Structure formats: C-alpha cells, structure tokens
Amino acid sequence: MGATVGSALGRAGPRARRSLRVLPAVELATLAVLVAVPFILSERAELITLMTNVVILSLLAISFDLCWGFSGIMSFGQALFFGVAGYLVALVGRDLGFSQLWGTLPLAMLAGGVLAAALAVFLLLGRRAPTSIFVAFGTLTGAYAAERLVAGWQYVGAGNGLSAIKLMAFGSYEFVEGVEFYSVALTALLLVYAASRWLVRSQLGLVLAGMRQNEERLAFFGYRVQVFKALVFSFAGMIAGLSGALYSYHQGFTGPSNLGPGLSTTAVIYCLFGGSGTLIGPVLGTAAIELLSYVLADTDAIRQFWPVILGIVLLVVVMFQPTGLLGLVVSARERIGSFGVRRRAR
Amino acid sequence: MDFAIKFAFDILAFTSVMVLIVLGLGVIASMMGIFNFAHGELVLLGAYTVYLSDEHGLGAWPGVIAAPVVVGLVGFVLERTIIKRFYATPIIAMLGTYAIGLIIREIVRGLLGGHYKSIPEPISGAFSVGGLDFSIWRSFIIATTLVVIAGSWLLLARTSIGLRVRGALENPMLARACGISTGRLYAFTFAFGAALAGLAGALIVPLYQLSADIGIRFLVQAFLSVMLGGVGTFEGPVLGASAVGAMASGLPWVVLPVLADPLVFVIALAFVRLRPQGFIAAGRV
Numbered sequence: 001m002g003a004t005v006g007s008a009l010g011r012a013g014p015r016a017r018r019s020l021r022v023l024p025a026v027e028l029a030t031l032a033v034l035v036a037v038p039f040i041l042s043e044r045a046e047l048i049t050l051m052t053n054v055v056i057l058s059l060l061a062i063s064f065d066l067c068w069g070f071s072g073i074m075s076f077g078q079a080l081f082f083g084v085a086g087y088l089v090a091l092v093g094r095d096l097g098f099s100q101l102w103g104t105l106p107l108a109m110l111a112g113g114v115l116a117a118a119l120a121v122f123l124l125l126g127r128r129a130p131t132s133i134f135v136a137f138g139t140l141t142g143a144y145a146a147e148r149l150v151a152g153w154q155y156v157g158a159g160n161g162l163s164a165i166k167l168m169a170f171g172s173y174e175f176v177e178g179v180e181f182y183s184v185a186l187t188a189l190l191l192v193y194a195a196s197r198w199l200v201r202s203q204l205g206l207v208l209a210g211m212r213q214n215e216e217r218l219a220f221f222g223y224r225v226q227v228f229k230a231l232v233f234s235f236a237g238m239i240a241g242l243s244g245a246l247y248s249y250h251q252g253f254t255g256p257s258n259l260g261p262g263l264s265t266t267a268v269i270y271c272l273f274g275g276s277g278t279l280i281g282p283v284l285g286t287a288a289i290e291l292l293s294y295v296l297a298d299t300d301a302i303r304q305f306w307p308v309i310l311g312i313v314l315l316v317v318v319m320f321q322p323t324g325l326l327g328l329v330v331s332a333r334e335r336i337g338s339f340g341v342r343r344r345a346r
Numbered sequence: 347m348d349f350a351i352k353f354a355f356d357i358l359a360f361t362s363v364m365v366l367i368v369l370g371l372g373v374i375a376s377m378m379g380i381f382n383f384a385h386g387e388l389v390l391l392g393a394y395t396v397y398l399s400d401e402h403g404l405g406a407w408p409g410v411i412a413a414p415v416v417v418g419l420v421g422f423v424l425e426r427t428i429i430k431r432f433y434a435t436p437i438i439a440m441l442g443t444y445a446i447g448l449i450i451r452e453i454v455r456g457l458l459g460g461h462y463k464s465i466p467e468p469i470s471g472a473f474s475v476g477g478l479d480f481s482i483w484r485s486f487i488i489a490t491t492l493v494v495i496a497g498s499w500l501l502l503a504r505t506s507i508g509l510r511v512r513g514a515l516e517n518p519m520l521a522r523a524c525g526i527s528t529g530r531l532y533a534f535t536f537a538f539g540a541a542l543a544g545l546a547g548a549l550i551v552p553l554y555q556l557s558a559d560i561g562i563r564f565l566v567q568a569f570l571s572v573m574l575g576g577v578g579t580f581e582g583p584v585l586g587a588s589a590v591g592a593m594a595s596g597l598p599w600v601v602l603p604v605l606a607d608p609l610v611f612v613i614a615l616a617f618v619r620l621r622p623q624g625f626i627a628a629g630r631v
Contacts, residue, residue, distance in 0.1 A: 123619070133440065153604065
C-alpha cells in the first residue's frame with residue numbers, strides 16, 4: 001500500500017473527500033443489483049438459487065477478508081467455522097427438531113465465534129508472538145484435521161455427511177429455495193456488511209490499518225497487536241458461522257468437504273480475486289467466480305478442469321494484480337479508508 | 347518381542363519417507379525463507395511418474411529412477427518462472443505456491459479420472475532374519491533414505507557447492523557481494539528439494555494408493571516436522587520428521603485411528619507453540 005496511515009489521518013477538506021468516491025459508488029451499485037435480483041429473476045428459479053449461493057458465500061469471503069485484508073492473518077481455516085456451524089444447525093434440526101432462524105442462526109454465529117476465539121487464543125495469544133507462517137499453517141491444519149475427524153465420525157454421518165436437513169423456519173413458515181430464502185440471506189449479508197464496515201472504520205479499524213503498515217512499530221507504541229488480531233479473527237469466525245448455517249439450510253446437505261482446506265481456499269480465491277482489504281471486494285469476487293462457474297459448467301471439458309482454472313486465477317492474481325479486480329478502479333489511497341468520527345476541517 | 351521389532355520396522359520405513367519429504371521442504375524453507383505449499387503436490391508428481399511408467403508397460407523401475415529427475419526439472423522451471431518473484435514476501439509466496447499445488451493436484455486428478463490406482467512394489471517379497479519377515483521394498487526405502495541423508499550431508503558439509511549454499515544461507519547479501527550467484531543457487535536448491543519430494547513420491551506409491559489427495563496429507567505432516575525440528579538446520583527437520591513419522595504410525599495403535607491424525611497435529615502444534623525455535627535452535631547447518 002503506497003500511502004501511509006498518517007496521510008489518511010491528515011485527510012481534511014473537500015478536495016481530499018472528492019477523491020474518495022469510487023468505493024461508495026461500487027457499494028451502492030452492488031446493493032442495487034442485489035436488491036433488484038428477486039424482481040428481475042423471479043421467473044428463473046435456478047438463477048435465484050445461484051444468487052442465494054452467491055450471497056451466502058459472500059459472507060464467507062468477507063469473513064476471510066476481515067482476517068487477511070484487514071488484520072493480516074492468512075487464514076486457511078474459515079471453512080472450519082463455516083462447516084462446524086453448518087453441522088451444528090443440521091444436528092439441532094435432526095436431534096432436537098428445532099430450526100427457528102431466530103434461534104439457530106445466532107447459535108451458529110456463537111459457535112463460529114467461540115471456536116474462532118479458541119483457535120485464536122491457541123495460535124495467537126501467549127508470551128511469544130507467533131510467526132505469521134505458523135498462524136497460517138495452524139489454521140490450515142485445523143481445517144484439515146477437522147475434515148478428517150468428521151469424515152470418520154458416524155454420529156455426524158461420516159463421509160456421507162448429513163442430508164435432508166430440517167428446513168429453516170420462522171414461526172410456522174418454512175424457507176425453501178427461492179425468493180424468500182434469498183431475502184433472508186441478503187438481510188444477513190447487509191447486517192454483516194454494515195457491522196463490518198462500522199468495525200473497520202472505527203478506531204479499532206485504525207489500529208488494524210496501522211498493523212498492516214508496520215506491526216512491529218505499533219507493538220512498540222504499546223498496542224497488543226495479537227489481541228486485536230484475535231478479536232477480529234473471532235468476529236470473522238462468527239460471520240463464517242452464520243454463512244455456514246445458511247449454506248446448510250439452503251443446500252439441505254452438509255458434508256466433510258464443507259469443513260476442509262478446499263472450501264477455505266475457495267474463500268481465499270473469492271476474496272483475492274475481488275480485491276482484499278475492501279469489504280465490497282469479496283462480494284464482487286464471489287459473484288464473479290460463481291457466475292463464471294455457472295456459465296462454464298455446461299461445457300464438460302471445462303467443468304472437469306474448473307479447479308485448475310481457479311488455481312490459475314489465484315496464481316495470476318497473486319503474481320500480477322494483488323489488489324484484485326477492485327484494485328483496477330480504486331486507488332491505494334482509498335483502499336486504506338478513513339476512520340473514526342468525521343470531524344470538521346480545521 | 348517379535349511384534350515390537352516388526353512394529354519398529356514399520357515405523358522406521360514410514361519415518362524414512364517423511365524424512366525425505368521433509369528434507370526437501372526444510373532445505374527450501376531455511377534457504378529461501380519460503381514455505382513451499384506445493385511440496386505435497388511435488389510428491390504427488392513423483393508418484394504419478396511411477397504410475398505412468400507402470401501404465402505404459404515399462405514397469406515401475408524406470409519411473410522410480412525418472413521421478414527425481416522429472417520433478418527436479420519441474421521444480422527448476424517453477425523456481426525460475428514463478429517462485430523467484432516471491433522471495434521478498436513470504437506470505438504471498440505461501441499463496442502462490444498453494445495455487446501451484448492446487449493446479450498440479452487438479453490436473454493430476456483430471457488425468458487419473460478420480461480413481462484410486464495401486465501400483466505393485468517393484469521388488470516384492472520379503473526376507474527373513476532370525477525368523478522374522480521384513481518387506482524388501484520397505485528395507486529399500488530405509489536404505490535409500492540413509493544414502494540420501496548421508497549424500498546431502500556430504501554435499502552440504504564437504505563440497506564447495508555446499509560451502510556456497512551455507513554462505514548464502516548465513517548471509518545472502520555478503521554471499522552476493524563475494525560473487526556467488528544466489529539466484530542460481532536458489533534455483534538449484536529448489537530443484538534439489540523438489541527432486542527429493544519426487545523421489546519420496548516414487549518410493550511411497552507402492553505402499554499407498556495413488557490418488558490426487560495424497561499430497562495434502564504429506565504437506566501437513568512435513569510442515570509440522572520442519573517446525574518441530576526448527577528451520578535453518580540440517581538435523582532439525584530430520585529429527586522432526588522422525589518424531590512426526592513415529593507418532594503418525596504409532597498412535598493408531600494406541601487411540602482410535604480416526605483420532606490419531608488430528609491428535610498428531612494437535613500435539614505437534616502445541617509443541618511448536620511452546621517452543622517456536624523447534625528441537626534445535628537455528629544458526630548453523
């Protein structure tokens with residue numbers, strides 16, 4: 001990132017503000033499209049299903065972005081929280097017969113958050129600060145171990161996973177695939193987006209931006225950077241949990257691969273492709289990749305090698321365009337963002 | 347007693363494979379500071395080479411001999427084209443190598459058609475010592491590993507190439523200033539590490555079924571070994587590999603097999619967390 005945090009703080013006056021216009025425009029356009037989807041596509045059920053998937057997976061991508069783009073934790077374990085929450089709502093539906101969304105979705109978020117917090121305490125906190133490689137590798141190992149464990153555990157369906165998950169309900173109304181489910185998912189996305197946007201623009205977000213610039217220096221200032229990382233990681237875990245619960249309900253199925261490094265990597269690709277370090281980037285990346293996958297899936301030759309294409313996309317983005325799609329239109333200065341209460345110019 | 351010896355032999359064979367994989371990973375990690383997330387897939391490529399040669403009626407032997415060469419060349423090309431861009435940014439390197447691994451894995455999966463393939467041991471049968479049967483192929487693995495360890499050690503400690511490698515490891519800037527081409531040295535080291543992975547893949551494929559996913563398991567275990575042993579040393583990764591290999595093959599006898607793998611990871615991670623420098627502190631080769 002070219003500009004420093006210092007210059008982001010020193011922002012004042014209308015001229016500086018005028019240059020900060022691209023991201024809000026992109027955000028508004030995306031919002032408009034997402035809200036318009038049910039009205040435009042109400043005839044095409046399969047496209048509504050696709051868009052619901054996009055919205056749900058966007059949540060997962062955002063949760064990864066909070067870790068990597070905002071606090072510098074390379075997490076290969078977002079699918080762990082996603083998958084555990086997915087299994088949890090499936091089990092609550094199966095064994096307790098309960099699937100009211102006002103109960104299960106917060107429960108899923110709680111599970112994701114607690115699990116992420118536990119992992120963060122283990123990996124991040126402690127007398128010695130761990131290396132970032134160790135943290136990245138720890139999350140990968142967690143996801144891999146969980147996938148292996150679940151794949152061999154009969155109670156949760158072992159390798160076959162859990163199918164015919166009890167439908168998500170509100171009162172006596174049950175949500176099946178379609179416009180209603182899409183609305184629930186979109187509401188969740190909007191809430192999460194608003195909360196994340198507030199978080200990364202708060203004073204805490206400013207600390208995170210400082211950490212991205214120079215973690216050591218911030219530590220010398222007296223910030224306990226690992227604690228901040230752990231907080232954001234836990235918050236991201238909650239979002240991943242919400243995403244996982246919605247995904248399970250929507251698919252009516254959950255399996256070991258929803259826990260593993262494979263899905264975690266997919267979240268990484270969504271986020272980096274769209275543009276990490278901005279919140280709208282992961283949403284756009286998810287939409288772009290899922291839509292592309294939908295269009296290309298009809299051709300057999302391409303479908304077989306779709307994962308290869310994803311790998312090439314990741315490699316190309318990492319090598320040549322680290323700021324992703326959004327980096328093409330958004331300046332480095334704007335990516336850093338602005339923080340705290342907006343004060344009047346001196 | 348007989349059982350104990352058999353058991354120790356099996357653990358030794360598995361550990362040998364781990365040592366081969368880990369040696370390559372560890373050399374690359376200490377030398378360039380890059381954790382190669384595609385290492386598991388280089389093992390897979392080695393295994394796939396053997397499968398190809400077996401499939402084309404040549405038998406497994408040409409494959410076993412070709413695997414280190416083929417994978418070493420692949421490693422060399424990867425280093426020259428992609429990896430060398432990542433030296434300044436180790437975390438991005440992780441993503442980049444992960445992407446490479448993903449590409450290799452999925453191509454192999456496409457070529458295998460999602461099936462599991464098994465390949466017969468190139469030398470089957472067993473020999474007996476004191477009334478106990480030992481598999482010849484496993485003994486061959488152990489012997490090869492010992493030769494490779496000895497060879498690598500001699501190369502590093504007794505030759506002028508090794509001296510340059512150690513110099514570049516200790517202080518890359520100074521090494522460059524002395525006229526050592528660190529770029530070429532890095533390419534050579536990466537190719538060497540890849541070749542070791544290829545050899546390991548070729549040796550293990552008769553013991554495991556060949557599938558696209560064997561790489562990731564070895565990757566996770568090899569990483570733990572390198573961290574357990576300590577980056578920047580020669581003995582460290584070898585010791586770490588022995589510890590992880592022994593745990594991974596020993597624990598299934600003690601606890602439920604399903605729990606064994608995750609348990610190995612948890613134990614190793616916890617150890618690394620408490621002692622980040624590993625068994626042996628860095629600073630010498």
